[in-house]
Amino acid sequence: MENTIQKSDALFVNTYGRYPAVMVEGKGCYLKDNTGKEYLDFLSGIAVCSLGHCHPEVTAAIVGQAEKLVHVSNLYYTEPQTRLAELLVDNSFADRIFLANSGAEANEAALKLARKHGGPGRYEVISLEGSFHGRTLATVAATGQVKFHKGFEPLPEGFVHAPFGDLAALEKMITDKTCAIFCEPLQGEGGVRPLPREYVQGIRELCNKHKLVLIFDEVQVGMGRTGTLFGHEHFGITPDIMTSAKALGNGLPIGAMFATEEVAASFVPGDHASTFGGNPVACAAAVAVLKTLLSAGFLDSVKEKGAYLAESLQKLAELYPDYASGVRGMGLIQGLVLTEKGVPRGAEIINALFQKGVLANFAAGAVLRFLPPLVVSEKEIDDMVIVLKEVFETL
Numbered sequence: 001m002e003n004t005i006q007k008s009d010a011l012f013v014n015t016y017g018r019y020p021a022v023m024v025e026g027k028g029c030y031l032k033d034n035t036g037k038e039y040l041d042f043l044s045g046i047a048v049c050s051l052g053h054c055h056p057e058v059t060a061a062i063v064g065q066a067e068k069l070v071h072v073s074n075l076y077y078t079e080p081q082t083r084l085a086e087l088l089v090d091n092s093f094a095d096r097i098f099l100a101n102s103g104a105e106a107n108e109a110a111l112k113l114a115r116k117h118g119g120p121g122r123y124e125v126i127s128l129e130g131s132f133h134g135r136t137l138a139t140v141a142a143t144g145q146v147k148f149h150k151g152f153e154p155l156p157e158g159f160v161h162a163p164f165g166d167l168a169a170l171e172k173m174i175t176d177k178t179c180a181i182f183c184e185p186l187q188g189e190g191g192v193r194p195l196p197r198e199y200v201q202g203i204r205e206l207c208n209k210h211k212l213v214l215i216f217d218e219v220q221v222g223m224g225r226t227g228t229l230f231g232h233e234h235f236g237i238t239p240d241i242m243t244s245a246k247a248l249g250n251g252l253p254i255g256a257m258f259a260t261e262e263v264a265a266s267f268v269p270g271d272h273a274s275t276f277g278g279n280p281v282a283c284a285a286a287v288a289v290l291k292t293l294l295s296a297g298f299l300d301s302v303k304e305k306g307a308y309l310a311e312s313l314q315k316l317a318e319l320y321p322d323y324a325s326g327v328r329g330m331g332l333i334q335g336l337v338l339t340e341k342g343v344p345r346g347a348e349i350i351n352a353l354f355q356k357g358v359l360a361n362f363a364a365g366a367v368l369r370f371l372p373p374l375v376v377s378e379k380e381i382d383d384m385v386i387v388l389k390e391v392f393e394t395l
Helices: 002-011 056-066 079-090 103-118 137-142 167-172 197-210 231-235 280-293 298-319 343-355 378-394
Strands: 023-027 030-033 038-041 096-100 124-128 159-162 178-183 213-217 241-244 255-259 324-330 333-338 361-363 367-370
Touching: 038 378, 056 280, 079 096, 079 280, 096 103, 103 124, 103 137, 103 178, 103 213, 103 241, 103 255, 137 159, 167 197, 178 197, 197 213, 197 231, 280 298, 298 324, 298 333, 298 378, 333 343, 343 361, 343 367, 343 378
Parallel strands: 124 159, 124 178, 178 213, 213 241
Antiparallel strands: 023 030, 030 038, 096 255, 241 255, 324 333, 333 367, 361 367
16 A cells, blocks of 8 residues: 555645545445455545445446447447437436536536627626636636635636625626626535525526526536435526536546527537547446436435435534534535534544544535435444544544
8 A cells, every 4th residue: 555655646746635545446335445444435436426336237337338339539429428418308407418528627618608608798607605616727717715716816707706695796796798607506615505595596586687597516416416316406496507527427537518408509519529528438327327316216215315314413413512513415415514613623533534434524624524325324324423423522
């Protein structure tokens, strides 16, 4: 293990603060490092491995497609792409799909489409404080957290950030340059903060009133994570554009931009493209993921287990009120909110969980974030909470 870690630290650009573990194997909700130590995974590759590690149907789809066709570019049609697009359209508000390789790329496509649809002079996008939309220059500019901007100025122009939850303040920011409002139904990196239902509905109404495009970033909260296929289904409205990635391929890189026919018509050949977008192997994996998510009872079970996880975390918060003030989230993305006394210990808590074989992370410097695979069992939730309680006892 030491040899691999030392080699990696010497070879790679220093962009990650990694934990001292070389992961070599995964099955279901567990990972194993090269010393044989097992970890109960309540991070899922940051909301990616929602069907758990090495899900048999996803693995079979990857292997089967890799034996037939891996890549031909988007100059030609492929069957896996078409099957995936049909599933996405049939189970969403969208009429059209663009396939990319990641969430950031899907968001770039969404931003370009919104600007093109807005027409000359309408290029400004309003996003929310606390948001996170990716690591490219445009998506960093859209991200409403200053810490991600530092060192990369000047950022691309045309992005402004509205105060979280303040609809009146947001409306005052709309000008004749505005083309879109861009938000996550639940802010994941922003501290597991669901947007209030009335606020989201109000944003939809503002977009209708001012003829703006509403873009939902569902890279983290889509694909069953909240107990519905897409997070915005909880709010009773639909966007004009939506983005997805992470869990879509259960580990294979793939992203998607969804759009209505009216908005999608603004793109014509040459406006946007991706060499690897819609790769046949990634699409085959995504088809297997979607079929599993849409199988009878699957999403209902996510809601039930999400409620169980939230209740279990709330009981723990009540045991340690000096360090935790409560729980917030939707489905199987839940955050244990730390108090003023608990926040300085957040990284320490996550490190202690890691040492005890449980993976989670500390989000927005305020919340312990739990993102288990959607196939997690109540027993595995209990096992995680027992370890978390042990860690709180040491505080």
